[in-house]
Amino acid sequence: MSRAREAERRARDVLDPVHFDFLAGGAGAERTLADNEAAFARRRLLPRVLRGAGAPDLSTTLLGAELAAPVVVAPTAFHRLAHPDGEVATAVGVAAAGGLMTLSMMATVAVEHVADVGVPLWFGLYLQPDRGFTAAVVARAQDAGCRALVVTADSPVRGRHTRDLAHGFRALPEGMVCENMRDADWRVRDLVVDADLTWDDVAWLRATTSLPVLVKGVLHPADARLAVGHGVDGVIVSNHGGRQLDGAVSTLDALPGVVDAVAGRVPVLLDGGVRSGTDALVALALGADAVMVGRPVLWGLALGGAAGVRAVLGDLADELAHALTLVGARRPGDLTPDLVVTP
Ligand SMILES: Cc1cc2nc3c(=O)[nH]c(=O)nc-3n(C[C@H](O)[C@H](O)[C@H](O)COP(=O)(O)O)c2cc1C
Known part of the structure; x- marks a missing residue:
């Protein structure tokens, strides 16, 4: 069992079962999950064998960020459900691992506090119908x-999370809010998911920000072609x-x-599984x-705060380095699709 899988098993024991199910669960029959x-x-x-690959080198540059390994933390909501220090602890762990964190707009700690940690940060944005608010x-x-x-382009409506529906889990516990959803008066707004969004909204964003x-x-x-055509800098x-x-599809x-x-x-990234x-x-190897x-990051956070996050990311990097050498490659960029088969 990989360390990340083991972390999931152990996190189930330490988390409130309703919160574990929120973090672990998926939509519908969870087939895609x-x-x-x-x-x-x-x-x-x-x-491949006898290729003289030498010591592995995972270092990667992604949109100008220097990373210890080609592994980025995906945006996930509500880290304070997993650990009292929430996204700050995650950021400390990611920084220690030499990584990059995507902070969700649905974070339970304000972006300014997370940025204070000094970790390279991307921001996970849900475009809001109120463009003034999105721009702010x-x-x-x-x-x-x-x-x-x-x-985030895959959420024109809220997901129907089977486990949350069964538990009646709808709101954050008392004392936790989405700190990045505050308006100019520092009131917390509700997230609006918007089925009217189109590529024009991406074009608008592209023109609004540097x-x-x-x-x-x-x-x-x-x-993917439309994304590139609209001038995006990366496709996930x-x-x-x-x-x-x-x-x-997976x-x-x-x-x-x-x-x-x-x-x-442009760079292509993949998440899921x-x-x-x-x-x-x-x-x-297949081109990401x-x-x-x-x-896995949430399980590390639940189990050990910043140290747990660092351990999960460190294990993934160690396993990747090991496997890289065993397939006869030195750098991620040396990997080619012929190394992967579907028997
Ligand atoms: C608890 C939880 C919250 C998430 N919140 C967000 C979010 O706020 N924005 C977003 O774009 N994706 C969100 N995602 C999706 C993740 O960014 C990512 O696509 C997914 O977790 C990757 O799959 P993995 O968990 O199998 O690694 C969330 C996922 C989970 C599990």
């Missing part, structure tokens, strides 16, 4: 030091960790089509420039 992981389990590696949130994230915007913009939640190659292959459209199965469509014009360094290696991890 399960298939994200199963898709990795379906692949096997066809390693973007300006706030930029002023705090966020280096890119990650626009920050790099990545679009997250792309599965269809045609959308994601199905929201199986929390939106149940029955959507991200690993969608990856090659998106990689083809993007054709190297990455639970080991070998999983990361498979995604990198980096992977993102969601839940």
Whole structure:
């Protein structure tokens, strides 16, 4: 069992069961949630030997950020459900691992406090129908030091999370709010998910900010082409960790089509089901420039705060480095699709 999987098992024991289910669960019958992981389990590696790969080198530059490994923390809401220090503890752990964190707009700690930690930060943005409010949130994230915007495109409606519906879990506990959803008067606004959003809204954002913009939640190659056509700086292959459209294709199965469509014009990232360094290696070999991890970081946070986050990311990097050498490669960029087979 990979360390990330073991962390999930142990996190179940320490978290409130309703909160564990919120963090772990998916939409509908959780088919997509399960298939994200199963898709990795379906692949096997066809390693090369005697290539003199030497010591592995995971260092990666992504949109100007220098990373210890091609592993980025995905935006996830409500870290204070996992640990009292919430997103600050996550940031300390990510910084210690030499990583990059995407802070969710639905964070339970204000972006300014998280940025104080000094970790490279991207900001996970839900475009709001009130463009003035969206622009204010973007300006706030930029002023705090966020280096890119990650626009969530796969949530025109809220996900139907089966476990949350069963528990009646709808609101954050007393004393926790979405600190980045405050308006100019510092009142907390409700998140609006908007089924009227189009690529024009991405074009508007592109014209509003000088920050790099990545679009997250792309599965269809045609959308990948549209994203590049609208001037985005990165495409993230994601199905929201199986929390939106149940029955959507696994991200690993969608990856090659998106990689083809993007054709190297911007970085392609993948999230969903990455639970080991070998999983990361498979995604990198199939054309991802980096992977993102969601839940494993939350399990590390629940188990050990910043140290737990650092351990989860460190384990993933160690496993990736090991697997890299075993397939005969030195750097992630040396990986090629022929190293992955589906028997
Ligand atoms: C508890 C939880 C909260 C999430 N919140 C957000 C969010 O605020 N914005 C977003 O774009 N994605 C959100 N996601 C999706 C993640 O960014 C990511 O796509 C997914 O977790 C990756 O799959 P993995 O958990 O299998 O690594 C959330 C996922 C989880 C599990």
